[in-house]
Amino acid sequence: MTWFTRALAKxxxxxxxxxxxxxxxxxxxxxxxxxxAEKVFSQATTAVLRFQRENREAGVLMVIDGRAFMRVxxxxxxxxxxxxxSLREESRRLRNELLNQRADLLRRAGKVR
Numbered sequence: 555m556t557w558f559t560r561a562l563a564k565x566x567x568x569x570x571x572x573x574x575x576x577x578x579x580x581x582x583x584x585x586x587x588x589x590x591a592e593k594v595f596s597q598a599t600t601a602v603l604r605f606q607r608e609n610r611e612a613g614v615l616m617v618i619d620g621r622a623f624m625r626v627x628x629x630x631x632x633x634x635x636x637x638x639x640s641l642r643e644e645s646r647r648l649r650n651e652l653l654n655q656r657a658d659l660l661r662r663a664g665k666v667r
Contacts, residue, residue, distance in 0.1 A: 584659060601638050
């Protein structure tokens with residue numbers, strides 16, 4: 555055998571050698587869901603900030619003359635703020651979960667180390 559010998563048979567691709575297409579389609583689905591979750595999280599954060607701006611007493615943490623004061627059970631005193639904060643945290647959890655799935659798929663596809 556010499557260095558310039560041709561291969562006798564061309565390698566064939568088997569079904570288990572080409573999982574990239576399934577990873578790519580799954581990655582596209584996760585990215586679309588992530589973008590939607592990011593938008594929902596942004597809207598929830600904006601709603602909380604808007605409510606706190608309109609209702610100054612609604613905040614749990616207040617800064618007066620450079621000193622921070624924390625209300626005991628501040629979020630429980632205002633049920634609307636409590637609802638908005640729980641929606642924000644739920645949307646944050648979903649967004650972070652999809653972000654982790656996206657990172658895992660990018661690693662498996664070989665696009666990121």
